[in-house]
Amino acid sequence: MTPEATRNYFELFQLPPLFQLDLDQLDRQYREMQARVHPDKAAHLSDTEKRLFLQWATLANEAYSTLKRPLDRARYLLRIHGVDTREEDNTAMPAEFLLEQIEWREELHAAMALKSLTALDSLAARLRTEMNSLLGSLATLLDVERRHPAAADVVRQLAFLEKLGRDIDQAQTELEE
Amino acid sequence: MLLQISEPGIKAPKPRRIAVGIDLGTTHSLVATVNDQGPQVLEDGQGRVLLPSVVHYRADRAVDVGHDAMAWQNDDPENTFVSVKRFMGRGRDDLPERHGAPYRFADTPGMVQFETQAGTVSPVQVSAEILKALRERAIQALGDEIAGAVITVPAYFDDAQRQATKDAAKLAGLEVFRLLNEPTAAAVAYGLDQAAEGVYAVYDLGGGTFDISILKLTRGVFEVLATNGDPALGGDDFDRAVYDWLLRETATPAPTAGDARRLLTAARAAKERLSEQSTAQISTPLSNGSVVKCSLSRETFDALTEDLVKRSMAPVRKALRDAGLSIGDIKGVVLVGGATRMPCIRKAVADFFQQQPLVDLDPDKVVAIGAALQANALAGNRGDDDWLLLDVIPLSLGIETMGGLTEKIIPRNSTLPLARAQEFTTWKDGQTAMSIHVVQGERELVSECRSLARFELRGIPPMVAGAARVRVTFQVDADGLLSVSAAEQTSGVEAKIEVKPSYGLNDADITRMIEDSYKHAQDDIEARRLREQKVEALRLLEATEAALAEDSELLSADELAIITEGMQVLKQAVDGTDWEAIKKAADALNEASTEFAGRRMDHSIKKALAGQKLEELDA
Numbered sequence: 001m002t003p004e005a006t007r008n009y010f011e012l013f014q015l016p017p018l019f020q021l022d023l024d025q026l027d028r029q030y031r032e033m034q035a036r037v038h039p040d041k042a043a044h045l046s047d048t049e050k051r052l053f054l055q056w057a058t059l060a061n062e063a064y065s066t067l068k069r070p071l072d073r074a075r076y077l078l079r080i081h082g083v084d085t086r087e088e089d090n091t092a093m094p095a096e097f098l099l100e101q102i103e104w105r106e107e108l109h110a111a112m113a114l115k116s117l118t119a120l121d122s123l124a125a126r127l128r129t130e131m132n133s134l135l136g137s138l139a140t141l142l143d144v145e146r147r148h149p150a151a152a153d154v155v156r157q158l159a160f161l162e163k164l165g166r167d168i169d170q171a172q173t174e175l176e177e
Numbered sequence: 178m179l180l181q182i183s184e185p186g187i188k189a190p191k192p193r194r195i196a197v198g199i200d201l202g203t204t205h206s207l208v209a210t211v212n213d214q215g216p217q218v219l220e221d222g223q224g225r226v227l228l229p230s231v232v233h234y235r236a237d238r239a240v241d242v243g244h245d246a247m248a249w250q251n252d253d254p255e256n257t258f259v260s261v262k263r264f265m266g267r268g269r270d271d272l273p274e275r276h277g278a279p280y281r282f283a284d285t286p287g288m289v290q291f292e293t294q295a296g297t298v299s300p301v302q303v304s305a306e307i308l309k310a311l312r313e314r315a316i317q318a319l320g321d322e323i324a325g326a327v328i329t330v331p332a333y334f335d336d337a338q339r340q341a342t343k344d345a346a347k348l349a350g351l352e353v354f355r356l357l358n359e360p361t362a363a364a365v366a367y368g369l370d371q372a373a374e375g376v377y378a379v380y381d382l383g384g385g386t387f388d389i390s391i392l393k394l395t396r397g398v399f400e401v402l403a404t405n406g407d408p409a410l411g412g413d414d415f416d417r418a419v420y421d422w423l424l425r426e427t428a429t430p431a432p433t434a435g436d437a438r439r440l441l442t443a444a445r446a447a448k449e450r451l452s453e454q455s456t457a458q459i460s461t462p463l464s465n466g467s468v469v470k471c472s473l474s475r476e477t478f479d480a481l482t483e484d485l486v487k488r489s490m491a492p493v494r495k496a497l498r499d500a501g502l503s504i505g506d507i508k509g510v511v512l513v514g515g516a517t518r519m520p521c522i523r524k525a526v527a528d529f530f531q532q533q534p535l536v537d538l539d540p541d542k543v544v545a546i547g548a549a550l551q552a553n554a555l556a557g558n559r560g561d562d563d564w565l566l567l568d569v570i571p572l573s574l575g576i577e578t579m580g581g582l583t584e585k586i587i588p589r590n591s592t593l594p595l596a597r598a599q600e601f602t603t604w605k606d607g608q609t610a611m612s613i614h615v616v617q618g619e620r621e622l623v624s625e626c627r628s629l630a631r632f633e634l635r636g637i638p639p640m641v642a643g644a645a646r647v648r649v650t651f652q653v654d655a656d657g658l659l660s661v662s663a664a665e666q667t668s669g670v671e672a673k674i675e676v677k678p679s680y681g682l683n684d685a686d687i688t689r690m691i692e693d694s695y696k697h698a699q700d701d702i703e704a705r706r707l708r709e710q711k712v713e714a715l716r717l718l719e720a721t722e723a724a725l726a727e728d729s730e731l732l733s734a735d736e737l738a739i740i741t742e743g744m745q746v747l748k749q750a751v752d753g754t755d756w757e758a759i760k761k762a763a764d765a766l767n768e769a770s771t772e773f774a775g776r777r778m779d780h781s782i783k784k785a786l787a788g789q790k791l792e793e794l795d796a
Contacts, residue, residue, distance in 0.1 A: 014787060032785050032786055033782055034565055034567065035565050036782055036785055037782065038565060038567075039594060040551075040555055040655065043555035043556070044194070044354075044555065044557035044720075045720050046716070046720055046721075046774075047767060049720070049774050052771075052774050052775060054594055054652075054655070056782070057594050058596045058652070061591075061592045061593075061594065064592075065592070169498065173498075176491055
C-alpha cells in the first residue's frame with residue numbers, strides 16, 4: 001500500500017467530507033499522523049522506511065494545507081463532486097461584482113500613491129470581512145443546499161479577492177522596504 | 178509528557194547511540210550531546226567550548242583549525258579563512274562589492290573557490306575542516322564513534338547553502354541525521370527547558386546571518402508558522418561599522434591586509450566591551466610601528482549601527498505578517514546568537530515586541546543544545562514520547578518561464594516535507610529533451626532570484642509538438658533540499674535527469690574530494706566503507722527484527738519466509754569483510770521488506786487516527 005492509494009484527504013484524516021470542518025479536530029488528526037510519519041521518526045531506520053515516511057509526511061502536509069485553507073477546501077470538495085471550478089478560462093462574473101473589483105483596485109492604487117500603511121491595513125481588514133461573508137454563503141451552498149455549480153461561482157469570486165489580498169500584502173512589503 | 182517512561186519487562190534498554198548536535202557558526206562553532214545528565218556542550222582539551230570558525234592552510238598542506246588558526250590571521254591573512262560560512266553556496270556575483278575578505282579568489286564558475294598556498298579550496302572544504310575538528314573533539318570526549326549529527330543552518334539559508342553544508346559534513350565523515358534551522362533548534366532548547374506553550378518569536382543574530390522565526394508550541398509540537406531573515410547580516414557587520422569609523426576617526430590610510438585584520442579584531446573587542454561598559458578604549462599597534470588610538474562611546478556605537486539594527490526589523494515584520502499574527506499574539510521573544518548581547522539590539526527587540534526578551538539560556542550555546550536534543554531523538558534514543566518539529570521552506574521555489582519571468586511552484590513558509598508536480602510539454606516535433614531552470618526567491622524576474630540548478634530532461638519519446646506531457650515532480654525533503662524527478666505521462670517513460678547545480682558541487686566533485694582527503698590521511702577508504710556498511714546493515718537487521726516482533730501478523734507465511742531468509746543472508750555477510758557483499762544483501766533485504774514496511778505504516782496510521790477519535794469521545 002502506498003500513500004497515493006488513499007482515496008481522499010477527508011478519509012485520510014478520518015473526517016466527514018464537509019466544508020464546515022472542525023478545524024481543531026483536523027489539527028489533532030494531522031499532528032497525530034505527523035507524529036507517526038514525519039521523516040524525523042525514520043532518521044534511524046532503513047532507506048526504504050525513510051522513503052516511505054517522506055512520502056507519507058508529504059501527503060499529510062498536502063492534505064492538511066488543502067483542508068485547512070477554506071478556498072482550497074472548497075475547490076477540493078467540488079473536485080470530489082466532479083465539479084471543475086475552471087478558474088483559468090471561466091471569467092464570467094456578475095457585473096456588480098466586477099464593479100466592486102474596480103473600486104477595490106482604485107482604493108489600493110490610491111493607498112499606494114499616498115504611501116499610507118494605515119490605508120493599506122484598513123483595506124486588508126475590510127477585504128477579510130468581505131471574504132468571510134462569501135465563505136459563509138459558500139458553507140450553505142456546499143454543506144446544506146448542495147448547489148455545487150453555484151458554489152463554484154463563489155469560489156471564483158473568492159479567488160479574485162484572494163489575489164487582491166496578495167497584492168495588498170505585496171504593497172505593504174514594498175512600503176516597508 | 179516529555180519524560181521518558183520505561184516499561185519494565187517489555188524491552189531491555191537499548192545502548193544509547195551517540196549523536197551530536199553541531200552549531201556551525203560564522204564566527205565560532207560548537208558541538209553538544211545528550212547523556213544521562215541531559216544536554217552537554219563539549220569542551221576541547223583546554224576546557225574551551227567555542228571553536229573559532231577559522232581555518233589556516235600551510236604550504237605543506239597541513240591545516241590549523243580554531244585557536245591554532247587564529248594565531249595566523251594577522252601574519253598570513255591570505256591563507257587564513259574566517260567567516261567562511263558567508264561564502265557557502267555563493268558565487269562571485271553574490272558577494273558585496275566590499276566583502277572585506279583578503280582572499281585570492283580562483284577564476285571558476287559556480288561557488289567561489291580560494292587560492293591558497295596549499296592549492297585551491299572551496300568553502301565546503303574549509304567548513305569540512307571545522308566539522309572534522311568538532312567530530313574529533315566529540316570522539317575524544319565521548320570515547321566512541323559518532324552515529325550521526327544534526328547540523329544547524331540559518332533558517333533563511335537557500336537550497337545551495339544547505340546543500341553546501343551537507344556536503345561539508347559528508348567530507349568530514351559525518352552522517353547527517355538532519356539539517357536543523359538555528360532558531361528552531363533554539364526553540365527546542367527553550368521549549369523543553371521552560372515547558373513553554375503559545376506563540377514565540379526567535380530573534381537570532383549570529384556572526385554573519387540573521388533569522389527570525391515565529392513558532393507555535395503546543396504539547397510537544399514545535400510548529401514554525403513563518404520564517405524570514407537576512408543571510409548577510411550579523412555581528413561581523415557591526416565590527417566593520419566600527420572599523421570604518423576607526424579609520425575615518427584616526428585618519429588612518431588604507432591598511433595592509435594584516436593591519437586590517439588587527440584593526441577588525443580591535444573593533445570587535447571594543448564592540449564586545451560596550452555591552453558591559455559605556456566607553457571602550459582602542460589602542461592597536463600597526464606593522465609600521467604606529468599605533469591607532471581612540472575612544473568609542475556607546476552613543477557613538479549606537480549611532481554607527483542604527484541602520485544595521487533597523488535592517489533586521491523588516492524581516493521581523495514580514496514574518497509576522499506571513500504568520501497572520503500581530504505583536505499582541507507573541508507570548509515571548511527568545512534572543513539567540515552572541516550579537517544579541519548588544520544593548521542596542523535588546524532595546525530594539527523589546528521596543529518592537531513591547532516586552533522584555535528572554536535571555537535565560539546562553540545565546541552562544543542554545544542552538545548547539547537544541548541540536549543535540551534533536552540528534553538524540555533522531556538517533557532513536559527516546560522511544561515514542563519525543564517531540565515533533567514541523568519546519569518550513571524559507572524562500573519560494575519557482576521555475577523560469579517565457580521572458581525571464583518566475584512561476585512560483587512552492588510558496589515560502591510551506592511546511593516540510595512537500596512536493597509539487599507540474600506538467601510541461603514539447604514545443605517542437607520530435608523534441609526529446611528539455612531544460613528546466615529552478616530558482617529560489619520572491620521576485621518576479623528570474624534574474625533577481627537565486628539560480629539553484631538547471632535540470633536537463635532527456636529520453637522523452639519523440640512525438641508531435643505539444644503531444645508529450647512531461648510531469649515533473651519537485652520534492653523538498655525535511656532538510657529543505659530539493660530533488661526533481663520526471664516522467665512522460667502518455668508513454669510512462671521516465672525522463673533521465675541531469676542536474677547542473679548553479680553554485681553547488683556535483684556528486685563526482687564530492688567523491689573526488691573524499692578520495693583526495695584519504696590520500697593525506699592514514700585512514701583507508703576501503704576500511705571506512707566496510708565500517709559504514711556494517712553499521713548500516715546492523716541497523717537494518719535490528720529494525721527488521723523489531724518490525725517482525727510487532728507486526729508479523731501482517732505477513733503471509735511465504736512473505737515472512739522471504740524476509741527471514743534475507744536476514745540470514747545479511748547476517749552472514751556482516752560477519753565477512755566484503756563491503757560490497759554486505760551492501761548487496763542489505764539492498765535485497767530492503768527490497769524484500771518494502772511492501773511490509775508500507776503495510777505497517779498504513780496499519781499504524783489508521784489505528785492511531787481512530788484511537789485519537791475515540792479519546793475525544795471519551796473526553
